[in-house]
Amino acid sequence: MVATIKDVAKMADVSISTVSRVINDSKPVSPEARRRVLHAIEVLDYRPNEVARSLVTKKSNLIGVIVDDIGSMYVSYVLRGVEEIGRMYNYDIILLSSYGDPELELKFAKLLFQKQVEGAIIISSTLNQKLMYRLEESRIPYANINRFYDIEEDLTVRINYEEVSFNMVEYLIEQGHKKIASLAIRKDIDRTEEKYKVDGYESAMKEHSLKSSNIYTLGIDEKSFLDISDEIDSAIKNGVTAFFCSQDEIALHLMNYLVDRGMKIPDDISVTGFGGTAMTNIYRPKLTTVRIPYYDIGAVAIRRILKKIEDKDNFSEERILLPVEILKRDSVKKID
Amino acid sequence: MVATIKDVAKMADVSISTVSRVINDSKPVSPEARRRVLHAIEVLDYRPNEVARSLVTKKSNLIGVIVDDIGSMYVSYVLRGVEEIGRMYNYDIILLSSYGDPELELKFAKLLFQKQVEGAIIISSTLNQKLMYRLEESRIPYANINRFYDIEEDLTVRINYEEVSFNMVEYLIEQGHKKIASLAIRKDIDRTEEKYKVDGYESAMKEHSLKSSNIYTLGIDEKSFLDISDEIDSAIKNGVTAFFCSQDEIALHLMNYLVDRGMKIPDDISVTGFGGTAMTNIYRPKLTTVRIPYYDIGAVAIRRILKKIEDKDNFSEERILLPVEILKRDSVKKID
DNA sequence: CTGTTAGCGCGTTCAG
DNA sequence: CTGAACGCGCTAACAG
16 A cells, blocks of 8 residues: 555654644654654655645646657757756646647647646747637636747747848858748748748848849648749759758758759758758758757746746746857858 | 536536536436536536546646757657547556656656556657666556667657668669668667668678678767768778668768768669658658657557556456558669 | 644536 | 545645
8 A cells, every 4th residue: 555644644643734744844744753753754664645635725737748749840840848848847748749739739639638737838839829728718827939930929939030130141152152042831921930930041141242032832741842832943053052041951852852853962962951850960961050949949848937937926027039050061052 | 616516416406426427427317316416517517627536546647748958840740649549548648758868757657647647659660678667666557669779678659770770771782772771879788779671781791691780879969970071981982882771861961961971872872771751852862761660669568557547456468569551662772 | 642623726527 | 417525646824
């Protein structure tokens, strides 16, 4: 049988309140009683039942994390930050993966509520308004970490996409490139961060009196990329020497597309990405890209949630801007 | 205020027992009473508090998952299976990432016990005996999914490494390769699956009267690989035309090493991997490798845990053998 | 400093 | 079929 607080009390010959006091250090206890309690705890190998504890304190020390796919690098990197910081504050993660099913996400909201989680974090590529609504309705503080969408009114952590995009394009220009095409995702572009990246690209081109040329894909998968192969071909025919891609995946698809057609990266075409996951460093040539601090994004998000849990009332809604870094590697060639 | 069972009872003008009966469908309730209860639940938007429920039923419907790094592809793929199957049976995952710290893992065991999880799954590359001991001591059924270690006495899911390795090497031989080197991880090899892969390699070589040549690294990271670069060089000097690698990562490091030195894959050297994660299909050339069914490994593991939870007593300890597949891609060249 | 008591929200006897 | 009463394991007043 597993020992309960009663067993400890009996063995230490004190009341359960005293036991509770020593384990929580909540009120003064005589050295003698404390000693006996500690001893009994040791002997019985007693560990407080967190469920019972939660019931009375109304603190579950649980954060629900809804992701669209654990298998995605992006998600797992963010998760690292969430998990590790959560642990520092004694919070555990209950992980739910929806695979993009919005109905399932709604069920998750209900589930989280029933499990009495104290907060929630959504890591996703799509936007589920109903889910957010449900969470609010249930008064569960949440943060939305989205790979694409830019949600003004929400608890979000951001990076300055426009500036870093500007810098990246300027770097390409410094390397002698003049015909640079941008490759981004069109879907819902007005509500996504893609917009900022494209804006950064265009500012840089304009600043250097260069003509910009935008190509858009519908999604991030290889199929979407293949749909625009004609545009890629004609861009190259028109003398484009470098592609500024808004996502690492797109850059990778592009490089594969070109390599599979006998071109050389970066000798024939230069390519830059955006993200900086491990793959970009393993691929050859190593991809020049923007390192997005996924870990920190997760870390900041959970910190804010925890803060919000502490003082529900006066919660300052500052948006945190995370620094980014350009990783100059081997997919860009200096030309004359 | 959040509605409790009491509120529902009051509104429906019945006792809490009746409410409990309708939500659990545990005992017959008159249609009239049921209707009223259902209506009250609807109006009050009542959702049973799972914490309270757990306290009395002693069922937390929680499975603890201890991983060494969520950021690892391997781990996240397994996690998919665990999560998805768990969900089917109404179990949720509480995720703990140890980053390989054994002490932390011990704390996790305690934590899981306190959270009253009903089972645990460990997804790791190392082996923590103490952790397993703790779990047993706490009577928490667990499964060990290990990337390397082969643990006979445990709940494990396996694949026939030896056979598939044999087939892979035979495939290389069919492609005309005669001097084939094996590249595996030496650390604890007698207790890891690497042994089976190497055995498969050697059987195949022997079967075709070819001389085998084994190279070992100490770990899976790039640094460990670089430590054996001399051996790689001399293997090639000795005419090796193909490398049978025991892990995708090693194959990737190898290809990068060779490419960075001006060699061409597969024109100059053929390479095969083991794993089959996404990266191997994005890299160029696409890696010929073994597809390990990570998802299924996770799925099977949690199924067994759940089964064990159901009938603690008579639990048949059959080991499940999962099928594997060789993905023939572009990193192997047919030679004469 | 300490023990008694009253719940937390719910499932479950056990009489009716 | 139904309700009263008890208890799961623990914390938090409240007296003393």
